[in-house]
Amino acid sequence: MPTRVHPVLGAFAALVFLFLLAPLVIIVGASLSDTTFLTFPPQGLTLRWFSNIFHVEAFRRTAITSLQVAFLGTALSLLIGIPAAYALNRYRVELPRWLSTLFVLPILVPEIVFGFSLLKSITIGLGLPVYPSLILGHALLVLPYSVRVVGASLASFDFSVEEAARSLGCPPVKTFMTVVLPNIRAGVIAAFILAFITSINDVSVSVFLTGPGISTLPIQILAHMEQFFDPTIASVSVLLMLVTVGVMAVVEATLGLTFLTK
Amino acid sequence: MTVSLTIENLSAHYGTTQVLKDLSLSVAAGELVSLLGSSGCGKTTTLRIVAGFLQPTTGTVRLGDRDLTTLPAHARDIGLVFQNYALFPHLSVLDNVAFGLKQRDIGKPERVRRAIAMLERVGLAPLSDRLPSALSGGQKQRVALARALVIEPPLLMFDEPLSNLDAKLRIDMRVEIRQLQRANGTTSLYVTHDQEEAFSISDRVAIMNAGRILQLDTPEVLYRRPANAFVARFVGFENLIRMKVTGREGAMITAEAAGGTRLHLSQDVFGPIKDEFVLAARADGLSVRRDGEGIPATLGTRTYLGRAYQYKCETAAGEITANGALSDPLETGTRAVLTPVAEQCCILDPED
Missing domain, CATH: 2.40.50.140 (Nucleic acid-binding proteins)
Structure with a gap:
C-alpha cells in the first residue's frame, strides 16, 4: 500500500525540486538558443554553440589545464590524505583532538581568504611558477575531502586485522598495501571523485593562482561571459555538468558493486 | 619443534600508569598456560608484548633460545587467535588461511594444498571459497584457528577467542582448541576472563590482578588450595x-x-x-x-x-x-x- 503524503508536504517537496532543477533547465535551454545572446526560453534550436566551444582555443586550452590540475592535485592530496587519515584513525587515542580539525581548515576558511593566503605563501612566498602552485593549491583545497572520506572508511576498519597480518609475518608497509588499502578502496575512490569534482569546479582559489597564459576552465568561462555573453557559456556549463554527472554515475556503479562484495 | 616461552621481569606502562609489575612466567614446551583475570589485570598487555605489538618498559621475552624482546611483530613467528576473529574481509577463507604461507614465500600449489588440509582439520574445506562475511561466528573462529595453525608456529596465543560465541559453541570450541593444541604439541598462551574456560582448557593457570601473577598452578591446586585471599575469592x-x-x-x-x-x-x-x-x-x-x-x-x-x-x-x-x-x-x-x-x-x- 502506497504511503499517503500530506498535500502541503507534497507541494513543498515539489517546490524544492523546482528550485533545484529550474536553473539546470534554463541553462540547457539557453545553450540551444539560436541567438547571439543568452536568453530563455530559447529562440530557435541549434547546436552551433556547442561546436563553438571547440573553435574557441582558450576553452580547449583551459579545459586541458583544468583536467591536469584536478588530476594531479587530487592525486597529491590523496598521497598526503591517505597516510594522514590512517594515522588519525590508528592513533586516535594517542593524538590530540585538534589535529583532525587541522585537516578540514581549507573548508572552514572562506575560500577567497584561502586563495589569497595561498597566493601570498606559494606564489609570492615560495616563488613557485603558476602551474605547480595551481596543483599544490588545489591539492590543499581538496585535502579535507581526502582525509575525511578515507577517514570514514578507516573508522569502520578493524585494526586487529592489521595485527593479524603482522603476526602472520607481513611487514608493516606491505600490510598497509595488501590488507588495509584493499579494505578502504571504496573510500579512496569516493574521495578521489569528490576531490576531483571540487577541484575542476573551483573558481575562488584558482583566480588567485592562475597567471599569464595559464588559466582554468571556470575562470575562462567567467572571462568569456564578460566579453561576449553569448550562449557558448551555457553550452560549456552544460558540458561541465554532463562530465560531473557522468563521473558520479561511474562512481555509483563501481561503489555499488564494491559495497555489495564487502 | 616444541620450545618453551620464558617471560622475565616484564613491566609495562601506559603513560604514567604501570600496568605490569615485574611479571615472570614460563610456559613449558607443549604446555597450555592461561592468563586469567578481570579486565585491566594486565593479561592482554602481556599477550600483546609477547606478540610484539607493545614494547615493555623492562624485561625480556624468550622463545626457546631466541630473544624476541626487540624483534618486530612480523618476525616473531607466533600464531595469534583474536577475540573478534580479525579475518581479512577482502580474502576468501582459503586465502585467509594461506596468507601466512604466502608471507613465507611458499609456492601457490603447496600453499593451497596445506591450507586445504588445515581447513579439513577444522571441518571447513567445503567453505573455502566463501568470504568471511558469509560465515557464522563459530566458523569464523575456526578459520582464524586454521590460519594461525597452518604456519606451524612454535607458539600459539589466544586472546579471549571464545567470548563472542554463544554458550554451547564455546564449550565445543574449547574442546576443539584443546584437541588441536594437544595434537600439534604447540606451546600455548591463552588469555581469558572466564574461570571455567581457563580451568577446563589449561595445563596451568596464572591468576592475575593489578599487573601481577598471584598464583600459577594447575587448575586442581588452584581450585582446592588457593594461595591467598584474592585467588580464594576468585575461585569461589x-x-x-x-x-x-x-x-x-x-x-x-x-x-x-x-x-x-x-x-x-x-x-x-x-x-x-x-x-x-x-x-x-x-x-x-x-x-x-x-x-x-x-x-x-x-x-x-x-x-x-x-x-x-x-x-x-x-x-x-x-x-x-x-x-x-x-x-x-x-x-x-x-x-x-x-x-x-x-x-x-x-x-x-x-x-x-
Missing part, C-alpha cells in the same frame, strides 16, 4: 573468616572468630595452622544444620540452587553464604549452625 571461596587459635591439643586446635564464634579444626585435615589464620569456605563448605557444632547463625534469604538451598546467614563474624540440604528447607529467621566441610574449605595466611 565466598566466605573468608579471620580466626585466632585459642587452644591446641595434639592435631586438634580450637579457634575463635570475631564475636566469640568457636570452631574445632584438625591439622590432619588442613595441614599446620598458624596462630592467626583465615578460614576460607565456599558456600558448599559450610553446611547449614539445625544443631551440632559450628558457627551459630540466623538464616536470612533462602534461594534454590537445584542441588541445594543457599542461605544468606547473619553470624557474629559477619554475613556468610552457606548451603543446606534439599531434604530440610529452613525458614528465614531460624537459628542454625554452620559446620565446616573440610574438602570445601582451606586455611590462608591473614597477610595475603
Whole structure:
C-alpha cells in the first residue's frame, strides 16, 4: 500500500525540486538558443554553440589545464590524505583532538581568504611558477575531502586485522598495501571523485593562482561571459555538468558493486 | 619443534600508569598456560608484548633460545587467535588461511594444498571459497584457528577467542582448541576472563590482578588450595573468616572468630595452622544444620540452587553464604549452625 503524503508536504517537496532543477533547465535551454545572446526560453534550436566551444582555443586550452590540475592535485592530496587519515584513525587515542580539525581548515576558511593566503605563501612566498602552485593549491583545497572520506572508511576498519597480518609475518608497509588499502578502496575512490569534482569546479582559489597564459576552465568561462555573453557559456556549463554527472554515475556503479562484495 | 616461552621481569606502562609489575612466567614446551583475570589485570598487555605489538618498559621475552624482546611483530613467528576473529574481509577463507604461507614465500600449489588440509582439520574445506562475511561466528573462529595453525608456529596465543560465541559453541570450541593444541604439541598462551574456560582448557593457570601473577598452578591446586585471599575469592571461596587459635591439643586446635564464634579444626585435615589464620569456605563448605557444632547463625534469604538451598546467614563474624540440604528447607529467621566441610574449605595466611 502506497504511503499517503500530506498535500502541503507534497507541494513543498515539489517546490524544492523546482528550485533545484529550474536553473539546470534554463541553462540547457539557453545553450540551444539560436541567438547571439543568452536568453530563455530559447529562440530557435541549434547546436552551433556547442561546436563553438571547440573553435574557441582558450576553452580547449583551459579545459586541458583544468583536467591536469584536478588530476594531479587530487592525486597529491590523496598521497598526503591517505597516510594522514590512517594515522588519525590508528592513533586516535594517542593524538590530540585538534589535529583532525587541522585537516578540514581549507573548508572552514572562506575560500577567497584561502586563495589569497595561498597566493601570498606559494606564489609570492615560495616563488613557485603558476602551474605547480595551481596543483599544490588545489591539492590543499581538496585535502579535507581526502582525509575525511578515507577517514570514514578507516573508522569502520578493524585494526586487529592489521595485527593479524603482522603476526602472520607481513611487514608493516606491505600490510598497509595488501590488507588495509584493499579494505578502504571504496573510500579512496569516493574521495578521489569528490576531490576531483571540487577541484575542476573551483573558481575562488584558482583566480588567485592562475597567471599569464595559464588559466582554468571556470575562470575562462567567467572571462568569456564578460566579453561576449553569448550562449557558448551555457553550452560549456552544460558540458561541465554532463562530465560531473557522468563521473558520479561511474562512481555509483563501481561503489555499488564494491559495497555489495564487502 | 616444541620450545618453551620464558617471560622475565616484564613491566609495562601506559603513560604514567604501570600496568605490569615485574611479571615472570614460563610456559613449558607443549604446555597450555592461561592468563586469567578481570579486565585491566594486565593479561592482554602481556599477550600483546609477547606478540610484539607493545614494547615493555623492562624485561625480556624468550622463545626457546631466541630473544624476541626487540624483534618486530612480523618476525616473531607466533600464531595469534583474536577475540573478534580479525579475518581479512577482502580474502576468501582459503586465502585467509594461506596468507601466512604466502608471507613465507611458499609456492601457490603447496600453499593451497596445506591450507586445504588445515581447513579439513577444522571441518571447513567445503567453505573455502566463501568470504568471511558469509560465515557464522563459530566458523569464523575456526578459520582464524586454521590460519594461525597452518604456519606451524612454535607458539600459539589466544586472546579471549571464545567470548563472542554463544554458550554451547564455546564449550565445543574449547574442546576443539584443546584437541588441536594437544595434537600439534604447540606451546600455548591463552588469555581469558572466564574461570571455567581457563580451568577446563589449561595445563596451568596464572591468576592475575593489578599487573601481577598471584598464583600459577594447575587448575586442581588452584581450585582446592588457593594461595591467598584474592585467588580464594576468585575461585569461589565466598566466605573468608579471620580466626585466632585459642587452644591446641595434639592435631586438634580450637579457634575463635570475631564475636566469640568457636570452631574445632584438625591439622590432619588442613595441614599446620598458624596462630592467626583465615578460614576460607565456599558456600558448599559450610553446611547449614539445625544443631551440632559450628558457627551459630540466623538464616536470612533462602534461594534454590537445584542441588541445594543457599542461605544468606547473619553470624557474629559477619554475613556468610552457606548451603543446606534439599531434604530440610529452613525458614528465614531460624537459628542454625554452620559446620565446616573440610574438602570445601582451606586455611590462608591473614597477610595475603
